[in-house]
Amino acid sequence: MKMTTDIKALTVAAMLATASFGAPAGDGHDHGGEKPVAAGAPAMPRFAASTGTFELVGVLDGRTLSLYLDRAADNSPVPDALLELEVGGAAVAVERTGEGMFEATLAAEPEPGEVPVTATVVAGDETDLLAGELDIHGAAHAGTEGGGTAWTAVAGWSAAAFAAAAFLYGLGRVRAARSGGAA
Template sequence: MKRFQQLLALGLTVLTLGITPSSWAGPGHDHGDAPAMTEGAASPRFAAVSESFELVGILQGKQLTLYLDHSADNSPVPEARLELELAGQKIPLQSQGVGEFVATMTQELPPGQHAVMATVVTARETDLLAGELDLHEDEHSHAQTGTLAWLLYAGLALVVLILIVWGLRRRFGRRHPFLGGAA
């Protein structure tokens, strides 16, 4: 009976240590609504800046959306013509509104760094912008990282469980029926 009480006390101690003090907070002790979490990684993007213009490109699969603004006040550039060269190839663009352009590529870009050259032509000036689009294989690396972390936690839990069983067998001897010893 004494061994059962010791096992019960050990189990209650482990359970008590597992309960964190944050779970004891009463009403009015919260920190407000949690900020909204976005799922997945951000789309790859690039920026090319000069004294006059700022160009930002956002890649989503085969579609590239470009935003052209004045550097001084961040306002869209009206009636601009934009020519784009990406990874050594000229990309045809369609205007979607003031300072916004869209390109649909024939195939997705492979992972790596790709040079971006853009020529901006307006009624007052012409400018050349240069940037770099850096693509990574994010989905695959995130999946591997998640799997590795899960395996690490599972291995750690297994080691802790083995140490607890080993300690209990050592403490109470090998003949305890609860631990699977000889009867």
């Protein structure tokens, strides 16, 4: 009798664990039409460079380098700034996409490793030179082909737990029937 109660408890726990992952996002939490990123997927290669005046962050997606320029003092975007960029020693054309936001297209995807990045910032009468390294790792650079998401792992483990609980429940009923007891 004790084994049957334990199996029922396991079955209910597995069902609750599986059901709790389907909760929809509330208002303002749907993240619009953004491209979903698999949980546990490697982050895109990036770099950060700063001085006492400016902070520059770059995020590489394939050959596209998105750049974000802020003031170091208050993290506010730098309006009307000009940005000259060198990646791996080669000059790269930069286009402004918004206030403190820029985009550059590299001639080719960089090879894995550390790639030096140098940026000259001109904002009004302020000029500054920022330097950093774009850290590209082979696994992060390759993307997530063939990999599953965290959701698939959770669903798989939940299904396995449910199947094991159902099997044990059925096994308990068979043993009870053979011994003449009630399940």
